[in-house]
Amino acid sequence: MRFIHTADWQLGMPAHFLAQEAAVRFQQARLDALARIGDVAAREGAAFVVVAGDVFDTNLLSPQTVARAAAAMGRIPVPVLLLPGNHDPLDPTTIYRRPDFLSQLPPNVRVLSEPGVQADLADVLPPGVEVVAAPWTSRHPADNPLHAALRDLPPAVGAVRIAVGHGGVDAVGGRDELDILRLEALRQAVGERRVHYVALGDRHSTTRLDGEGRIFYAGTPEPTAFDEVDPGNVLVVDIDAAGVAVRPVRVATWRFVAERFDLARGEDVEALAEWLWRLADKERTAVRLEVTGAVTLEGRRRLDQALEDAGAGLASLDLRTSGLLVRPDEEDLTSLAPGSLARRVAERLRAEMAGEDREQASVAEAALALLLRLGAGA
Amino acid sequence: MRIERLRLRHVAGVRAREVTFGPGVTIVEGPNESGKSTLLMALRHLLATQDGSQAKEIRALRSQRWPEHGPEVEAEILLGPVRAVYRKRWLVRPETSLLLEHDGGRTERLGAGEAHDRMRELFEAHVDPALWEALQVMQGEGWTPVKPGRLPGLMRLLEGAEGGADGDEGTTLLARARAEAAQYWTEREWRPRGPLRQAMDAHAQAQRTCRQLGDERRQVEEWADRLVRDEADLRRQQETLAKAVEGARRAEEQEGRVGEAQAALARAQEALARAEGDYRLAEAELMKRRALAKDAEDAAKRAEEADGEAQAAARAAEEAEASRAEAERAYEEARRKSARAREELRAAEDDLALVRARSEVEGWTRRLERVRTLGEALARAEGELGRLAAVPELLARAEEVQAELTRIDARLDAQAPRLELEAAAPLALEVEGEAIRLLPGQAWARRVVERLEVRHGDLRARLVPGVDAAQEGRERRRLTEELADLLRRAGADSVAALRALAERRSQAEADARRLRAERAEALEGVSAAELEARLAGARARAEALEAARPADRPPPHGLEAAEAARRTAAEAAETARQEEERRLEALRRQEAGVQEAAMARERASARRQEAEEHRSVLRARLEEERRRQEDADLERQAAAAADALAAAKGEERRAAAALEALDPESAAMRLRNARALVESARREGERLRADIERLRGALEARGGDGLDERLAEAEATLERAAAELRRTEVRAKAARRLVELLAQERAEALARYREPYRRALDRYARAVFGPDTRVELDDDMAVRELVEEGVAIPFERLSTGAQEQLAVLARAACARLAAADGEGVPLVLDDAFGYSDPDRLERLGSVLRDVADGGQVILLTCVPDRYRWVSGATFVRVERDRGGGDGEGEEEARALAAEPPVPLVSTPPPAPGTGEGTWRAAVLRCLKEAGRPLGKGEILERTGVPEGEWMRTIRALLEAQVVVQSGTRRGARYALPAWSARASSDAP
Structure with a gap:
């Protein structure tokens, strides 16, 4: 039996770091990912798709967003099971009970709104498959609902049982929170064959949590941040009494790239420009660039020029220059006659740029640039 | 720059004037209104105002008296190596012309706008216009302190002196930086404006939006939490309600039982009340019967007692009457005894009076006898005294004489x-x-x-x-004779006898005194006649008493016995009187007793009768009652009622105990409580349901409007606004910082440049105010204060004279510094030092002299004496123009006005073929245009006819009678004759 394990669609997620135009495309890309997942399901012959939580980025979404999401889900050619996660819990604001959602809910989509073994999925699941769900009912539950769902579960007999849960796990960057999943409990449930596979959501990077390969984070299908390790996949899970095989399939179209350049020498500006030039799919790439080192005013000008030229077309360019020192040299100041008022002021600004106070230094840098500009016009 | 010559024609009140200025000090003197200031004004306009100007100031230059002429100014000015002759005419046939003579002899001639521009170019190349402005001080402009820091040319000089090089470049740069900063900040207070303000506002707005949406977001979360809570509460509350309803049902059952018990109790209480009524009725009947029997018995007893009392009272009345009669008798007896005793007392008193009267007669008789005897002895003694009256005096003299004799004898014994x-x-x-x-x-x-x-x-x-003895002897004789005389007069034979006589007299005197005292004593203050009268009275009384005396009464014995007898009688009478009173009192009492006893007897009798009647009534009533119902019957009836009552009481107690056992109060309380519980549980349920309904509605509304998306968008906007603000802030702060640094650097440079100026100014200040003087400058290098001998006086506090002097010195210092560099500008003072004393004036003279060593100084004054101490000055006198007068200078002015201007720009030569006819036509045209008589000068000026052609031309016109002349010589005016005005153009 084959199904698709995915999670963290985060539909309706905003993108602060993007310009408005790019943000719209980014949102659209997340919806388009559903179509690609549908393609994968069809291609792979998956029986269904299970989404392990955070289908929506929040419950408080506009009807338009909800309607578009419902339509996209409807286009997936296999049944889709949605688990409410911490971003979209079954609390009073839940989308899953909103009239606009319910009225547009496609027939192939089911919400796993009751904890435990699902009784009413017989029409969408292949025979011999059971789904144990642990939906979130609030954003901050006293315990992860999966624990309760697994605790008194009798061993699965004559069926492949898939648990669907959501939340951080203590073994991976374990957070000291009430709703943290105890990996040991999951392993035990798997070990005792009370469940055969645990499909998890929350972590945006595709992550395997046990040696046997039965506990997985699917990761988000479209990346959302720079710090995600391996996002952009869905898992194709083959499972039966004999065993389990999990295979990631890439569906992402966007990239989040963080890079660092140390401009020790003038040539590095060129290297940086070269690196930028070479980036593919710029319109779907967000770049975080940290530039350190020291440059002259001319070097800084060239850097800005390079970023402007080579960075054109990027979905976003987050330039971090707090580690970059601008040190004007004699050449920078040749246009200012020695001993002239402008030159004396320039020297003072130069001293301020070399000071500890970064705020003052950046103001001084801009002031020096202004001085040069005004002086040039003289 | 040096002004060499200035010529005015038809400017304001000046018809024509030419002034030549020396290279050093030139003093232009002239009375008020003579147009000194006009010279300066004209020079200013020449340099600044284009000939086409119709400005108010230019129109003000137009002469009132020669309005047909435009004001014209010409100046000859040295600008560095160039000499410029520059002329302008405004308003009427405006014109500008410029002649430049360069060092090497090259000349330039320019006209109109070209001339103006060229002149301006040259002027600005050599002169700091601000300095030029600052160094001309016009009359009435006030003596504001000059601000060298604001004079770029001077600053350039100063900077040059210090080796700085900011100059214009610095000014320009700062201005540009200020312009840049002004995009972001207000000019003075550095308040954000423009894009910075917008970025800040946008950021604040985004923050507000975010906060507001965040609040809404939290509100939604709060609602959601509350909804969850409410739902849980509602479930719990439903259970509570069910329990409360059950409790209320049980309490109501209990309440029903209590009701029944209460009814039973009420019934028992009713029965008890009835039994009590019966019992009280029977008991009352019985008691009444017993009382009636008792009353009847008592009445019989009381009747008997009353009878006894009546008899006793009768007896008592009789006894009382007997006692009264006895008392009456005793009283009569006592009354009689008392009367007798009073009689006896009267007799005893009469006896006493008689005895006293007799004794009195005796006494008075003795006293009278003694008085008489004493009177006689006194008379004798007084006779003796009368006889010896002169003795004491004679004795005294005799003793004196004798003593003198003894002394004389003693002397004679000794001497004679x-x-x-x-x-x-x-x-x-x-x-x-x-x-x-x-x-x-x-x-x-x-x-x-x-x-x-x-x-x-x-x-x-x-x-x-001897003589002495004889004298003594004569004296002795005289004394012996006097002594003998004395003795004779006294009736004595010797001094000793005389002394005996004196002794007798003393004795008689003592006797008389004693006798008088005794007599007075015997009289006891009354006269003898009085004594006689008293004696007679006493005698008469005694006789009367004697006569009244009963014959049988024994005569009384002595006074004491009589008095004792009277006292005894008085006591007896008193005793008898008291006894009488006592008896009378006793009688009265007895009489009252009698009356009392009689009344008591009456009362007792009445009571007896009443008691007997009462007894018979009661007896009758009792008999009646008993006939109706026997006593025993009543007893039985009462006993039965008592039994019934006891039974009813028992019943009532049992019913009460039964009710008590049900604890009705608690039951009621429980019931109330249970009902309240149900009520409150229902209300709470309704509230919760309403709240849940409301929250669901609110959440549905909120959840559906994409709050999080809007929040996210607002956050993105905020982030963008923050980034924009950061960028703008850096730009704004950079511009500000640059302005600050430039200004600071420049100020520091300026501070360095101050020194040469200050030295120059201090030098002049010392020259004028004394060696221990210096000045302090402000940021613009204007004089802030004058420090004299260590005391600083702010500029505004200085005297008007000192202010004016300092203002001039500051300008002088500027002029000197500028001159030293070859870029000198004339220092022009119009009517200065009106407030300065001669001493100061002299010192100022040396300063002006010093300035003049390097450059030009032009002083305008109506008091030339002020400047007599300026050595080597060129004096120029100007006079007031008097219209039409013929005074001194008038001639010259007229000539000057008439003189055609030196053609600076070569006018095109007359076209070939022009000659006299052309000139004549021009003159006619001119006169026709003017429409009034014109003088020669005006005509020449307007027509451009050369002077040399004038006489010929005008003579021809006059001869042809196409022009008429009025006035002669210089007063001559020329006009078209009236008839020819229209036809003048037809003239030959």
């Missing part, structure tokens, strides 16, 4: 000769007629105090004392 005779045989002799006989051995002696003649026989011996 003494005649001592001793008889040897019986001797008879006569001394002074006195026969003296001496027996043998007998001696005789005498003091000789006067002539003493001793005769013895025939012998007559005369003994004559």
Whole structure:
């Protein structure tokens, strides 16, 4: 039996770091990912798709967003099971009970709104498959609902049982929170064959949590941040009494790239420009660039020029220059006659740029640039 | 720059004037209104105002008297190596012309706008316009302190002196930086404006939006949490309600039982009340019967008692009457005794009076006798006294005389000769007629105090004392005679006898005194006649008493016995009176007792009758009652009622106990509580349901409007606004920082440049105000204060004179510094130093002289004396123009005005073929245009006819009578004749 394990669609997620135009495309890309997942399901012959939580980025979404999401889900050619996660819990604001959602809910989509073994999925699941769900009912539950769902579960007999849960796990960057999943409990449930596979959501990077390969984070299908390790996949899970095989399939179209350049020498500006030039799919790439080192005013000008030229077309360019020192040299100041008022002021600004106070230094840098500009016009 | 010459024509009140200025100091003197200031004004306009200007100031230059002429100014000015002759005319046929003579002899001639621009270019190349402005001080402009820091040219000089090089470049750069900063900040207070303000506002707005949406977001979360809570509460509340309803049902059942018990109790209480009524009725009947029997018995007893009391009262009345009669008798007895005793007392008193009267008669008789005896003895003593009245006085004198005699004798014994005779045989002799006989051995002696003649026989011996003894002797004789006289007058034979008489008189006096006292004592203050009268009275009384006396009464004995008898009688009478009173009192009492007893008897009798009646009534009633119902019957009836009552009480107690056992109060309380519980549980349920409904509605509304998306968008906007603000802030702060640094650097440079200026100014200040003087400058290098001998005085506090002097010195210092660099500008002072004293003026003179060493100084004044101490000055006198007058200078001015201007720009030569006819036509045209008579000068000016052509031309016109002349010589005016005005153009 084959199904698709995915999670963290985060539909309706905003993108602060993007310009408005790019943000719209980014949102659209997340919806388009559903179509690609549908393609994968069809291609792979998956029986269904299970989404392990955070289908929506929040419950408080506009009807338009909800309607578009419902339509996209409807286009997936296999049944889709949605688990409410911490971003979209079954609390009073839940989308899953909103009239606009319910009225547009496609027939192939089911919400796993009751904890435990699902009784009413017989029409969408292949025979011999059971789904144990642990939906979130609030954003901050006293315990992860999966624990309760697994605790008194009798061993699965004559069926492949898939648990669907959501939340951080203590073994991976374990957070000291009430709703943290105890990996040991999951392993035990798997070990005792009370469940055969645990499909998890929350972590945006595709992550395997046990040696046997039965506990997985699917990761988000479209990346959302720079710090995600391996996002952009869905898992194709083959499972039966004999065993389990999990295979990631890439569906992402966007990239989040963080890079660092140390401009020790003038040539590095060129290297940086070269690196930028070479980036593919710029319109779907967000770049975080940290530039350190020291440059002259001319070097800084060239850097800005390079970023402007080579960075054109990027979905976003987050330039971090707090580690970059601008040190004007004699050449920078040749246009200012020695001993002239402008030159004396320039020297003072130069001293301020070399000071500890970064705020003052950046103001001084801009002031020096202004001085040069005004002086040039003289 | 140096001004060499200035020529004005038809400018304001000046018809024409030319002034030549020296290279050093030029003093232009002239009275008020003579147009000194006009010279300066004209020069300013020449340099600044284009000929086409119609500005108010230019129109003000137009002459009122020669309005047909445009004001014209011409100046000859040295600008560095170039000499410029520059002329402008405004308003009427405006014109500008410029002639430049360069060092090497090259010349340039320019006209109109070209001339103006070229001149301006040259001027600005050589002159700092601000300095030029600052160094011309016009009359009435005030002596504001000059601000060298604002004079770029001067600053450039100063900077040059210090080796700085900011100059214009610095000014420009700062201006540009300020312009840049002004995009972001307000000019003075650095308040954000423009894009910075917008970025800040946008950021704040985004923050507000975010906060607001965040609040809404939290509100939604709160609602959601509350909804969850409410739902849980509602479930719990439903259970509570069910329990409360059950509790209420049980309480109501209990309440029903209580009701029944209460009814039973009420019934028992009713029965009890009835039994009590019956019992009380029976008991009352019985009691009434017993009381009636008792009353009847008591009445019988009381009737008997009343009878006894009545009899006793009758007896008592009789006894009382007996007692009264006895008392009456006793009283009568006592009354009689008392009367007798009073009689006896009266008799005893009469006796006493008689005895007293007799004793009185006796007494008065004795006293009268004694008074008489004493009177006689007194009369005797007083007679003796009368006789001896003069004795004391005579005695006193006699004793004095005798004492004097004794003293004289003693002196004579001592002084007077003494005649001592001793008889040897019986001797008879006569001394002074006195026969003296001496027996043998007998001696005789005498003091000789006067002539003493001793005769013895025939012998007559005369003994004559000395003068003193004789005098003494005479005195002695006189005294002896006086003594004898005294004794004679007293009736005494010697002084001793006289003394005895005096003794007797004293005795008589003492006797008289004593007798008078005794007599007075005997009289006891009354007269003898009075004593007599009293005696007679006493006698009469005694006789009367004697006569009234009963004959049988024994005569009374002495006074004491009589008094004792009276006292005894008085006591007896008193005793008898008291007894009488007592008896009377007793009688009264007895009479009252009688009356009382009689009344008591009456009352007792009445009571007896009443008691007997009462007894018979009661007896009758009791008998009646008993006939109706027997006593025993009543007893039985009462006992039965008591039994019934006891039974009812028992019943009531049982019913009460049964109710008590049900604890009705608690039951009621429980019921109330249970009902309240149900009520409150229902209300709570309704509230919760309403709340849940409301929250669901609110959440549905909120959840559906994409709050999180809007929040996210707002956050993105905020982030963008923050980034924009950061960028703008850096730009704004950079511009600000740049302005600050430029200004700071420049200020520091300026501070360095101050020094040369200050040195120059200090030098002048010392020259004028004294060696221990210096000035302090402000940021613009204007004089802030003058420090004299260490005391700083702010500029505004200085005297008007000192302010003016300092203002001039500051300009002088500027002028000197500028001149030193070859870029000098004339220092022009119009009517300065009106407030300066001669001493200061002299010192100022040396300063102006010093300035003039390097550059030009032009002083305009109406008081030339002020400047007499400026050595080497060129004096120029100007006079007031008097219209039409013929005074001194007038001629010259007119000539000057008439003189055609030197053609600076070569006018195109007259076209070939032009000649006299052309000039004549021009003159006619000119006169036609003017429409009024014109003078020669005006005509020449307007027409451009050369002077040399004038006489010929005008003469021809006059001869042809196409032009008429009025006035002669310089007053001549020319006009078209009236008839020809229209046809003038047809003239030949």
